[in-house]
Amino acid sequence: MILRLTDHPEGVETGPGDHVVYDVAADTAFVGAGRVEGRALVWELTERPRGDHLLRCDRVDFPPGGVAYLHTHPGPGLRVLLTGRIRIETQGTSHEYGPFEWWYETGPDPVYAAASEGEATAFVRVLVLPDEWEGKRTISYVDPADADKPKTQSARIYLEHRL
Secondary structure (H helix, E strand, O other): OOOOEEEEOOEEEEEEOOOOOOOOOOOOOHHHHHEEEEOOEHHHOOOOOOOOOEEEEEEEEEEEEEEEEEEEOOOOEEEEEEEEEEEEEEEEEEEEEEEOEEEEEEOOOEEEEEEOOOEEEEEEEEEEEEEEOOOOOOOEEEEEEHHHHOOOOOEEEEEEOOO
């Protein structure tokens, strides 16, 4: 795994470096040095990838019953569920996650995600991406016909940091 995640329920103060800090209460993220008084999530880069890459922190929200059809991404990442419940199917396994549980996606391995039927669901993630993906959507559907289906999920980029 190229990223390490730590949860800091009582807050955290970080120094400079290649890490992303997400302030849960403020719903904001920053890279490097800073302080969070309440719950914080910190992703640390454990090894630098070869070539030009970036760290991206974004949030994905689903309405009740929302899905992300079988898809891939151009790089790996760690996700943390913030609200709701989500079922992730990948590499022949299926697992349901609740608030503040995390999962890793490799990028090229196809993933299907199904949000809770009864409540809105949201997760925050940090991805390691080739720099040509800066500012672009990273989802690529395995079945091209799924790209034309209505999308129930929405993503919001918090930051992109060039490595």
